[in-house]
Amino acid sequence: MKCHSISNAGPVLGPDLAAIGSSSPPDYIVDSFLRPSKVIKEFYESIMVVTDEGRVINGILVVQDNSKVVLKDAAQQGKQVTIPADQIEFTKKLPSLMPQGLASKLKSRQEFLDLVKFVTELGRPGPYATSAAQVVRRWRLQGADVALTVENSAQIKTLADSGNAAYSMVNGTLPAADLNLQKPVTRAMALVDVTQAGNVQLKLNSAKGVKLWLNETSVPVSEMTTLVLPSGRSQITFEIDRDARGDTGLRAEFLKAEEKPQGRFKVVGGP
Template structure:
């Protein structure tokens, strides 16, 4: 009532609005929504936050405003949308959460227009995927055939949610013409999230296999997200010319490898191997605060674990999974399958960290089945390594935490970085204006940035960030713990 009266000071509004969204009923949320639609109802910052809180209420508590929701369209298209792109993208996510059919035509127009900015186009396609009305699904089918390759991949990912066989056929056609530099990851994820999705994709690829290099990229991504589905790994392995997954080593083989690790392993070369993108070690594991949080922190592992344990953990990751890293597999009412490590849970939601390190909020009401999964580090990842590379990698890990160059880093260095991908000319051709910094750096979407990590000793190898390219400017932001 105090909020509705208009007597609440602006500085006290954010916690009150958040509380209403977290606990309020449909009528309460309507009050917030009405203020969001009024250009002078909230400050710009609070307006965006209110949209996010309304989205959370819809996804976790299944509560939305009681009145007409069509007014949300003016935040998606029109003058207000043009002046605040961040609010526009947030409004698209809210429209998807509420499944507002009145917004779908605007989303279809944004998705189909090649002049739409990439981030906005992706948001529009994501919105169409969730709204899922017949016209939106037809738009996705058209985009999967005629748009640019990244948009085709995103459209296929959406189609996989309602027609897996058709999506698999389109995915095979896309991978047939893709290059090794194209990223098929999000498209592959869509199949991994569907029951028998990997098998359906494998069947389509068997009849129309990709080139060897593209198959290698797809296979590496598959392993990097903890998947080793036999049907798909076999088809991709055959196309890539890579042998099937090797069995775990025998005790005799393990002893021989450990002996070579101690006698011949080079930890400096091993660190370079550990940092390789195709192995994705740093996607899951961190060393000196640098890396992912899906798997165990490795800063001191060499000082506390013998070499045979380390080698066996690399070759047979399912042999000993610590309790806090045991994965859960959730089958959802939408038909999707989600695998990850449970961070925390209550009666309303489960917070799950997936293999990409993203925290996904799963409403308890959406969970149909829950089961224990395998290690997110798949069996057979080492088939991408030569024997010498395996020896060096194991030696590097076994040196972590021991006195010397790989001791636990106590220096105050920045270990975690973010790199702006594809910076515009306004940022690289000359010293950027403050307005360009606000627009392209401070106002950028999180997806515009790529994670990067320092070496154990604290240095950041810039040549790795160029990734074969020669940009004149790299734009970095450092992350540090206070």
């Protein structure tokens, strides 16, 4: 995944595809695959910026005025960068950053038809319907030979930067295959932004083979667990015993708790 997200899981360079099937006709979607520059969605115009030092930055234009150009950098999965006007040699409009010939890279015509069918169903009633549920869709994964303990819990901090990126399916489940990192233990990390400290309910599809860490503190876990989250960003780490977990994927959803004080929160998405 280099350009698009689904329900805020993945890069933010291109439009989120979560509801594209309900908002765009099938022929537009097919054209977008075959001729991506034919119709470019508003606010997603591509631009090239060349600086006075010879740097070339391609991306999606966000703001352009007399003092600066702000764009989503294609080389950084849509991270916004600002280039001061006095450092810009010239700018040039570009065709769509979505490359031509994507369909020809698929193995067969059937693969292309399956891809189009999937995208056209995103956001429609059914298995790919849009959901406002606070489900973890953006993960950082790390394999380990031994389980976390109080003594080595500082390793949790490394997950945000060194973990492998993984993303849940549309239904919110991280497949078991993604959890298999050829190690006895897999650590799966999610982030939650909390604007008001308090109780938050965590719902798992299964607690089998799972241990839970809130930041660097071990927390008892079941399929429904009440967490007390502090204000700010919290790191939730699921430590998974691969043998005990077996072929069960991981789905983690955060819900409003009944107990007061109730926390206000948002699961972190993005690349």
